[in-house]
Amino acid sequence: METNEGRRFNAPNDFVCANDGALLFSEPVRGDASLGERRVFAQVEPGVPDGFRVDRSGWIWTRSEDGVQVYSAEGHRLGLIPTPQLCSNGCFGPGEERLFVTSKQHLYALDLAGG
Structure with missing residues (x-):
């Protein structure tokens, strides 16, 4: 598109x-x-956000220099999941219990169960 x-x-x-x-x-x-x-919806720091995913709760998930950042539908930062490398892109697994993100050499599966 x-x-x-x-x-x-x-x-x-x-x-x-x-x-x-x-x-x-x-x-x-x-x-x-x-x-x-x-x-401005939300200020993502450090770095530049890369890719967005919206879960069934309306939360917005994006990658930044320090990991995966999570925002409410209103743009309030809810949290950070640190990643060992700079990651990009991402997609949810079945039931949104995992978020898969990629780096240059790795595919990470971040467990989200209960969240």
Whole structure:
């Protein structure tokens, strides 16, 4: 997917698919498909966030320099799962009991059971 309603995305990370199949955009889209005013949803530090996943609770999971960061649907940081290496991308396993993230040389399975 490169466009929405005929408008090109700035980068492939401009959107994320929620578990219910909805598309969430990093740039707000108005009813006429024009882009709305930008706002900071959450400040991810250190580094630059890489990839987003939304779980069935509406929590947002992203990778940063120090690990996997978790945010509420309102943009409040809920926690951090440190990783031994810089990771990117990610996907949930069955039942959202694990989050799989990749580094240059490894695939990590982070246990989330109970969370």
